[in-house]
Amino acid sequence: MSTLSLKGPLWVMARQHRRTLLFAGAGVVLALAVIAGLRLWDALTPDMYMEDGYAVPADDNRGFGLLRLAMEYVGNGMVLLPALVGAFVAGPLIARELESGTYRLALTQSVTPVRWFRAKLVTAAVAALAVTLALMAIYRIGWDRVSNTYQLHWADRGPYEATGTVLVAYVLLAVAVGALLGQLIRRTVVAMAATGLVTGLVLAVLGALRWDFLPVRTITGPPEVDGPMLMMPEDGLIMDQGLTDSTGARMPGWFCDPEAVPATQCRVDVTVTAEYLDYHPESHFWPTQLIETGIVAALAALTLLVALRVLRRRHPSSPTAD
Structure with missing residues (x-):
């Protein structure tokens, strides 16, 4: 001892x-x-x-x-x-x-x-x-x-x-x-x-x-005027979310709502082609x-x-x- x-x-x-x-x-x-x-x-x-x-x-x-x-x-x-x-x-x-x-x-x-x-x-x-x-x-x-x-x-x-x-x-x-x-x-x-x-x-x-340290994963989808936003896979960590225009450029955007007040909350100044979401999976x-x-x-x-x-x-x- x-x-x-x-x-x-x-x-x-x-x-x-x-x-x-x-x-x-x-x-x-x-x-x-x-x-x-x-x-x-x-x-x-x-x-x-x-x-x-x-x-x-x-x-x-x-x-x-x-x-x-x-x-x-x-x-x-x-x-x-x-x-x-x-x-x-x-x-x-x-x-x-x-x-x-x-x-x-x-x-x-x-x-x-x-x-x-x-x-x-x-x-x-x-x-x-x-x-x-x-x-x-x-x-x-x-x-x-x-x-x-x-x-x-x-x-x-x-x-x-x-x-x-x-x-x-x-x-x-x-x-x-x-x-x-x-x-x-x-x-x-x-x-x-x-x-x-x-x-x-x-x-x-x-x-x-x-x-x-690690690259994010990205999911995309068609823009929805009054529908749901893209949903992140279960238990993921969201890093960024927004819209892309006809050139593929990303924009810090919001999703149009026909009942939004004021109406300027809808993106009428650009042609929105898709939504995107960057995230880290739990893996x-x-x-x-x-x-x-x-x-x-x-x-x-x-x-x-x-x-x-x-x-x-x-x-x-x-x-x-x-």
Whole structure:
């Protein structure tokens, strides 16, 4: 058993931040209790079955409504998880010790700077990944029940991150960004804010670009004056919809309604020949996840290499063997 226990700097890191680890563990237990409890409550009320055999939750099923609400909050919280992890690594884990000078105590205990740095990153990465994977597993308990309901579509922010691989990559990127900025800034609060900002910016940018990784699928149909618009295939993610003219050019248009007021809502200035609809099918979920995961993992590796170079430059006496 002694070989399985933490030793040296790893033990020191875990001991030093045990309250944070306990708090994270308590959060996981709380999430499990809430989601599992609501899932059981939801199961107590039988579903209603429509004429075509389609099952929907009963109107008096309060457990389902609360489960949906809890899943929304948990999903949104998991999107913020990388920023929280990065802020903790940058501030309490790295910058605070550099700011106060307490890291010198570790360096007097036959611990090189690289080994000190590595112990901090390993502790942070393992703990963050354990919490992330546990929360993702808990999210799955409720996901099968509420998936593709309002604000819980497979492509929405929250469900997209919590049900794939990309969240793991973002957490590792946050650890690397925190390690770099913690060294560069060396001020606890400022390093935490900067890391949260950078991590959030990467999340926002890639979130805005992710649906450009793969080409959309397009369906077309004849224009209908007062008929229904083109219908997207089930569970797809609509990207664009409009009209085309006689030259094939796309227009941001609307569909004519003889009863529209004012009458200018009908396109009388051009010859409309077709309607179009661009969408991503649900089958694009995993390819998009893997592409984004690869991009984020590459950014994490690059950031970690830069963080190590900064460490060696500031502590040139640290042996490369470490």
